[in-house]
Amino acid sequence: MLFYKVPAPDQAMLISGGRRQGGAPFRVVTGHGTYVLPIFRKVKFLTLAMCEAEVSETCVTRQAIPLQVKAVIAFKVGNDPESVVNAGQRFLSDQNQMSVLTGRIFAGHLRSIIGSMTVEEIITERQKLAEAVLDTSKAEMVKIGLLVDSLQIQSIDDMGSGYIEAMSAPHKAEIRRQAQVAQAEATRASAMAEQDAERQRAEYARQTAVVQAEYKAQIDKAQAEAAQAGPLAQAQSQRQVLAAQTELAERAAELRQQQLVAEVIKPAQAEAERIKVLAQAEADRMRIQAEAAASNGRVALDRMIIDQLPQIVREAANGLQGANINVLNGADGLGQIAAGLVSQGLTILDSVKQGLGQTVEQSAPGSEVETIRIEDDPRR
Template sequence: MDLLSNGITLILIVAVAVLVLFLIVFITKYKTVGPDEALIVSGSYLGRKNVFTDEGGKKVKIVRGGGTFVMPVFQQSSPLSLLSSKLEVRTPEIYTEQGVPVTADGTAIIKIGGSISEIATAAEQFLGKTTQERENEAIEVVEGHLRAILGSMTVEEIYKNRDKFSQEVQGVATQDLSKMGLVIVSFTLKEVRDNNGYLDALGKPRIAQVKRDADVAEAEATKETRMKRAEAEKEATRAELERKTEIAEAEKQNQLKVAEYRSEQETAKAVADQAYDLESARAKQEVIEQQMQVQIIEREKQIELEEREIKRRERQYDAEVKKKADADRYAIEQAAAAQKSQEYAEAEANQYRIETLAKAEAEQVRVQGIAKADSERAQGTAAAEVIKLQGLAEAEAKRKIAEAYDLYGQAAMLDMIVSMLPEYAKQVAAPMGNIDSITVVDTGSSESNGGANKVSGYATNLMATAQESLKATTGLDIRELLENFSGKGNVKNSIEDLTSAVKSQKPVEVVEVDTTDKEEVVE
């Protein structure tokens, strides 16, 4: 048991020691940098984030404003400052484009670029060097380009356009400094000098011009001063005269004012005397008005009291009437409710009675309907049987007639026509039977068809023309048929029947008028 406890204790001690050792290693190997520094990590197992690879395949890890763990044995790290540096650039005498020797002083602000490639380039160039060494190398580059720019420009261009000069120096130097991982933040030309007085000579014409302008301006100022002084004296004299005139005018006005004040004083005294009387009368009038106002107020209060009394009586009356009306309304409502209950009970009784009667009548109607339907059904069956028998009889008769027509042919047809003639003659002569009297005007003609004879011949003529019409429309010639079958008894009987029908018509009263002797003949 003791051995087991000792083993566990030993294991715990070893684990704690390993953990402490790991923490110590982690703390000592975890490197951090501020925002103005960059940590350059080289070696193996750099990962992929913030890793720069050059053309030769060499890798370096760059950490800005953060931290990273530097693996022991496999990696090493070095900080690189990203702070800017101020460079004081001075050149010896440089001949300009015109051959004038000048010297120039300038100030440049440089720093390591912010991109990974620029930091990697600067680390390759300056890692392990001091800041002063880095600044010296940069000064040499900037001075070289400054001398080149001075030699390509005139003194006037350098003197008059310093901004352009600074921009050209900065633009040319940036290309070489970028190869070192540096960038120019700004460049300023401080001073341009020459030992031969060229710059002084450039300023002398301007200085002389300025002096001349100053002398002219001074003379103009003196002239203007004298003119202003004379004008001021003139104005002072005129002002003095005007002042004396104003004093005299003021004295005159003063005297007039004194006289006017005295007149106004006397007038005011008279007005005051009159005003006293007016004020006394006005005071009396106001007293009377106040008294009348008091009476008006008293009268208004009295009217108000009377109105309140009237309203009180009205409310009392309304209360009494309302109580009575409420009692009457309650009694009416109770009576209406009782009547409503009674009417409702009566309505329910009537409804029950009506429903009972309606059910009985409906049952009676249903029974009667069933009986009537049975009766009508029997009658319909009998009528249908009768119609059926009549149809069969008519069909049989027509069949017999058709067989007779087929058997007898033209003789049967002639028999039908002859049988029809009496009825036809009757219908033709029927209009003549409806005539009560006819007046005939005779011109004295002796022809047999004139006068009254012509009237009686209307029927026979119509019968004669009817045969022609029948022949034209149907192709049947009755005359020919009669001549061919004149010996048969049925034709003879038909002719006799036709003659009897014509004779049996009502005689017609004919009045004949003779135009020769103006006599009226009645037949």
Template sequence: MDFKIVTGKGALVVPGLQTVRTLSLTLNETELQVNCVTSQGIQVIVEGVVIYKIGDAAPFIANAARRFLGQQPKMESQVYNVFEGHLRSIIGSMTMEEIIRERDKLASLVRSASGIEMEKLGLVVDSLQIKDLQDPTGYIQNLAKPHIAQVKMEARIAEATRNREAAEKEAEAAAQIADAQSISAIKQSAAQANAETARANAAQAGPLADATARQQVVVQETEVAKLEADREEQKLQTSIRKPADAKAYAQRTEAEAQKAADISASEARARRTELEAQANARKVEVEAQANATAAAAIAGATKITGEAEAAATRARGDAAASAIKAKSLAEADGIKARAEALGTNQEAVISQQLAENMPAIVAAAAEPFAHVGNLTVLNGGEGLNSMVGGILSQVGNYLPSITAALKNGKEPPKRPTKTPDA
């Protein structure tokens, strides 16, 4: 160390070789106002104060002398910067609720974090106080609102409870007063009623005695009337009621006997009716069985007749079918033979057919004369021969076309109908 530290006493200084400079060891104070952000992202301004001094030990004085000797006014800004950084770091790891509730913890953490740096500066922190927290966002105020509302509610409840208790006490007192007044009024009314009753009893003593006497007389008269009524009842019982009961008993016995006789007669009639119904039912059953037997016989005969008719019809159908089949086979054989003949000797077959049908052909040619009413022949016999020859010549002219049609298997062309000239 190239300098000498002297504290609390004097020292010899060689002018020109040594220089004396002083460093105050008194307390210093630095105001803090740091903008911080909590772990919740809420902005908060922390206001505090740091009280510090240069340490008394030689190492602290040496460190402070190296940094602040001749520049002691800069000490405050250095301390501010140290605490500003640590405050921001520590508050950034805490919530707003922790900062509010645990300010001592916050101060302790800041002092611990800044202790090493302050020691390097030769400074010792005597005190760190968090004076205030400013909340630009209003979080602290909003955080307090539920508690404020709770406190206000509890205050209102307490006030209402006290008011209710006071009202109950007042009501109890009023009720007690009313009860006392009511009891007093009742007692007064009872006393007055007793007095009135006594006066009324005194006033009614005479009439009441008369009424009591009359009541006793009426009671005695009632007893006498009751005894007389009992005597009359006994007379009626002996002279009227017993004979009437005997007569009623006789009538009831006679009615029961008549009822029994009627019941027996009714049962006999019912039994007779039942037997007749059974006999009729048996008769109907026998007739039904007979009818059923006859119907079965008729049905059997009808069945046999139907089967015979069906067999005859079936035989007739078989015979007709056989005849049709034979005719069809004969026609088929004829057609087959004709086809074979046409294939082998066509001219001969056609000539035979023309010869066989020649009368019909000539008749067809002469058919127009059938519709002639009067026929006038000119030139006598020659005219008649000429007319007949014309008809035959028409038939001869028509034969080639018929022959060609038969060869080709077509229907012969129809001859146009022409009425000969008369």
């Protein structure tokens, strides 16, 4: 709009020529706009933004040691109408003068405060110095409508006197000593860490070598077992074959031995027993004949022969008692053996009778009977 004026957010609009506010020569408008009649009113704008002032001042300490001190002050016009009026009356025509005047004010207070302090206090207590300067300058800054936000001491120089250098020498030496100790500790720690790492690497290498050796031994063992498995299996098979062949040979020998016993030894034993039985029977016949001839009685002789017949058969049977006879046809075979024994007994009986008959015919009754004595066979 044509006559409507609005200040910027960081500005205060000062309107003169109209009705005054209190004792102020102009009206202050901030944060909103207003109508301004031309010709009858005049408008000026005062900055409310942050401003900066630099101070570089030569100060003398309580010890009479000159110091070059550099500081930076951050300030602005106060937000309240009174501060705006005070600053407007002083700096509205030349607002750059705010920085110049602020620097001069702080330079004076800085010289005054440093003059009451030692170099050691100034160096070690810079914040205390800044707070003291702010406190002493606050009242003056309020009078001109300015508000100080901060004061920073940038540098302190002894102007080549070497005092600060000498003062810092012990600290530097201590710092160097601490740095050397720290460096030595760091070197020692590094060496220890390196040694520990080397030990760990050596231990790892040893464990790796042990594991590799174990693996190699297992592999070699497995390979050796695999290489021996074939010959061992073959030898085992050969042993089994030899054992089977040996068993077969033993069985064949046993079978051959049984065959020899059945085919040769048993028949020979049976034949020998048969001959023995016949010889015994013949001896008994001769004995009976002799006894019959001696008694001159045929009836008695026959009776004696009949009485001896069971004994003859029994003797024949006893002769076969120890023989190992293989019976191949069961009960029929047993019957055949019994019949053979009886037949042998009858044959013996007939032989005895015939022999005795011939003897009786040769000897007349009442004649002298020749006594025949049969000696026992020494082989019996």
